[in-house]
Amino acid sequence: MKKYEGLIILSQPVDEQTLEDKLDNIRAEVTKQGGTVEHTTRMGRQTFARKLKKKDAGFYVLLTFTLDPAKIATLRERYKLNEDVFRIQITIAPSPARDSAKEVDKGAKEAVPAGLPAIALAAAGGGSANGGKPVPVEAGKPAKI
Incomplete structure (x- = not known):
């Protein structure tokens, strides 16, 4: 049923x-x-x-x-x-809404720092390629890898 x-x-x-x-x-x-x-x-x-x-x-x-x-x-x-x-x-019928506070995004390894675009973070090598540490990039300048 x-x-x-x-x-x-x-x-x-x-x-x-x-x-x-x-x-x-x-x-x-x-x-x-x-x-x-x-x-x-x-x-x-x-x-x-x-x-x-x-x-x-x-x-x-x-x-x-x-x-x-x-x-x-x-x-x-x-x-x-x-x-x-x-x-x-x-x-x-839709299933009951799950509590969003209990949900964990397993695909996300780190949060993007406030004020830093995600594209700049990825281009700068932030994430798994840099040991999981974000590298700040100034807007309008190319990222140094």
């Missing part, structure tokens, strides 16, 4: 009860395929950049769910048959 996000554009709902009925039908399709709906986010009515099939707006819903990858194609086909669904896009 993989985690997916489905951005669904519904045809314009008439009232709150109609919208809730449409959302229940959409959630039911996921559970019929053996998946589970984790979260539903109502993004509200959005106008399109241009008219699509004589419509100028739709109601956007973001659905987060888990489902077997083999059943995604079947789910898409089921949504195409649903007349309430105007458009749908299903993508793999």
